[in-house]
Amino acid sequence: MADLNPTAASLLGFLHAGEASGYELVNTAQQLIGDFWTLTRSQVYRELAVLAQRGLVEAGPAGPRSRQPYRLTDAGRAAFSTWLAEPPGAEQIRYPLLLTLAFGSALDRDRLMGFVADHRTVHQKRLADYRERQAHGVPDRFTEATLAFGIRYEEGVLAWMDELPAILGER
Structure with a gap:
C-alpha cells in the first residue's frame, strides 16, 4: 500500500x-x-x-x-x-513575517514594525486561547503535551518580538 x-x-x-x-x-x-x-x-x-x-x-x-x-x-x-x-519528518518553519523580515532592508522600518505589531496581536490571542484551554482541562496527556508546546511556542515568539527593536536598531 x-x-x-x-x-x-x-x-x-x-x-x-x-x-x-x-x-x-x-x-x-x-x-x-x-x-x-x-x-x-x-x-x-x-x-x-x-x-x-x-x-x-x-x-x-x-x-x-x-x-x-x-x-x-x-x-x-x-x-x-x-x-x-514511522518517524515524523523534520519541521519546516513557514512564517510569512520571517520571509518579509529577511528582506526588511528594502522596507520602511515603521511599516515593518507595524507588521510585527499585527502579528503580535495574533500570537497574544493564541497564547491566551491556549492558556484558557489548559485552565479548563485537557482530555488526555497527548493533548496536554501539544498544548504545552503551543504555549511555549507563543511565549517564545512574543519574547523574540520584544527583542526585535534592539536587534534591528535604528536606521
Missing part, C-alpha cells in the same frame, strides 16, 4: 473518533490542529475521495445538506497505525 501523506493520515486519525462528514472533519482539523497544520476544505474532500478509492474509508449515504459521512475501515486503521509508527 502506498504511503499516506500527513493530510490523509490526519483524516484517518480524526475518523478514529467515529464517522464524520468532510465538513465536520474540516472543523475538527481547524479546532485541533489548525494552529500548526493547515488543511483546506478542498484538500479534505480530495483526500476523502482518494481514501475511499483505496478502501481506507467508506462513504455512507448523504444526509442533511448533502453531507456524506465517512467511516474508517479496518484497512484504514492499519494504514493509519503504519503511518503513525
